[in-house]
Amino acid sequence: xxxxxxxxxxxxxxxxxxxxxxGLGSCxxxxxxxxxxxxxxxxHMLLPLRPxxxxxxxxxxxxxxxxxxxxxxxxxxxxxxxxxxxxxxGGANMFETTDQTLINSIGARNAKSxxxxxxxxxxxxxxxxIGGNRGRTVEFDLATGVLLVYCxxxxxxxxx
Amino acid sequence: xxFRELNEVQLDALKEISNIGMGHAATxxxxxxxxxxxxRVPHVTISDVSRVPDYLGGAERLMVGITLQIxxxxxxxxxLLFPQESAHHLxxxxxGSRSKALVMNEMAVSALKEVGNILASAYLSALGNLxxxxxxxxxxLLAYDMAGAMVDYVLIELSQAGDLALMxxxxxxxxxxxxxxxxxxxxxxxxPATLDIFLRMIGVQHE
Numbered sequence: 001x002x003x004x005x006x007x008x009x010x011x012x013x014x015x016x017x018x019x020x021x022x023g024l025g026s027c028x029x030x031x032x033x034x035x036x037x038x039x040x041x042x043x044h045m046l047l048p049l050r051p052x053x054x055x056x057x058x059x060x061x062x063x064x065x066x067x068x069x070x071x072x073x074x075x076x077x078x079x080x081x082x083x084x085x086x087x088x089x090g091g092a093n094m095f096e097t098t099d100q101t102l103i104n105s106i107g108a109r110n111a112k113s114x115x116x117x118x119x120x121x122x123x124x125x126x127x128x129x130i131g132g133n134r135g136r137t138v139e140f141d142l143a144t145g146v147l148l149v150y151c152x153x154x155x156x157x158x159x160x
Numbered sequence: 161x162x163f164r165e166l167n168e169v170q171l172d173a174l175k176e177i178s179n180i181g182m183g184h185a186a187t188x189x190x191x192x193x194x195x196x197x198x199x200r201v202p203h204v205t206i207s208d209v210s211r212v213p214d215y216l217g218g219a220e221r222l223m224v225g226i227t228l229q230i231x232x233x234x235x236x237x238x239x240l241l242f243p244q245e246s247a248h249h250l251x252x253x254x255x256g257s258r259s260k261a262l263v264m265n266e267m268a269v270s271a272l273k274e275v276g277n278i279l280a281s282a283y284l285s286a287l288g289n290l291x292x293x294x295x296x297x298x299x300x301l302l303a304y305d306m307a308g309a310m311v312d313y314v315l316i317e318l319s320q321a322g323d324l325a326l327m328x329x330x331x332x333x334x335x336x337x338x339x340x341x342x343x344x345x346x347x348x349x350x351x352p353a354t355l356d357i358f359l360r361m362i363g364v365q366h367e
Contacts, residue, residue: 023308135309
């Protein structure tokens with residue numbers, strides 16, 4: 001089984017599913033799994049924080065709201081809330097510039113928001129492959145909990 | 161105006177202004193590489209931001225991307241994408257390099273950024289003249305990476321305004337006697353407020 005997670009989507013499944021997110025730039029992939037039930041989820045998020053008022057679009061677009069939504073869904077799917085562990089990848093800065101504007105630092109802000117949200121919700125962060133200026137593709141194997149990170153211009157994936 | 165409310169006339173108008181802008185850009189590129197550059201009819205796509213990478217040939221495909229912000233009286237982004245082989249051939253005609261594969265050294269990066277700059281400047285100046293507004297391209301930024309990863313960058317701004325993206329795409333290709341084709345994709349992604357400005361200036365905004 002092979003499932004693709006598009007931008008602003010969150011997918012929840014159980015082993016033996018393999019969830020994939022392709023071509024992450026400043027976007028961030030958040031992989032959360034319960035090792036006992038082997039229920040896990042993968043989110044592909046674009047922006048760090050959901051604006052308080054008049055938020056547009058789906059929760060999955062935002063790192064903070066997306067993670068909260070993902071945890072609720074994982075529990076509904078049969079995961080043990082206390083057993084959940086998380087891994088994150090992405091948050092790159094694809095176009096290097098000298099001036100650090102809001103947009104240039106969005107990758108770093110996405111990563112920061114993910115760490116903060118996970119900490120607030122008490123989910124241990126057990127692996128990350130964050131930053132730099134390269135695109136990434138991730139594969140999350142719900143049977144083993146391994147998150148494979150493929151980078152452009154490299155043949156071997158990084159295993160988290 | 162929300163993108164999905166655009167009517168036929170407005171979509172045609174957007175295609176037409178893009179065609180005129182791209183015509184000027186193609187002439188500039190043609191002079192630069194000494195080949196005839198032909199254009200395909202512009203394509204206007206309104207899609208969910210999550211699907212944009214698919215329209216650019218797949219999220220994982222390695223491409224050379226050059227992006228510029230539009231500054232001045234209207235805002236938006238321009239994204240130029242060259243498939244690997246095309247970037248390689250383009251560098252061949254610009255620098256006379258004979259490397260077997262694409263090598264992105266400082267010279268190559270600089271030359272390709274310049275191509276982006278020339279195309280965007282020609283496009284925006286034609287568009288500005290037509291609409292009677294001032295449009296200035298920012299300094300070009302370049303990456304050689306997965307198409308999807310580069311597109312994230314232009315989606316950030318758009319996605320803050322909603323879940324839809326409007327893309328005006330023009331495919332251009334150079335042709336020469338050596339049977340080498342240089343193909344590129346030129347995308348204009350106007351901000352929602354900019355779209356209003358465009359439509360008002362063309363005079364096809366509805367009441």
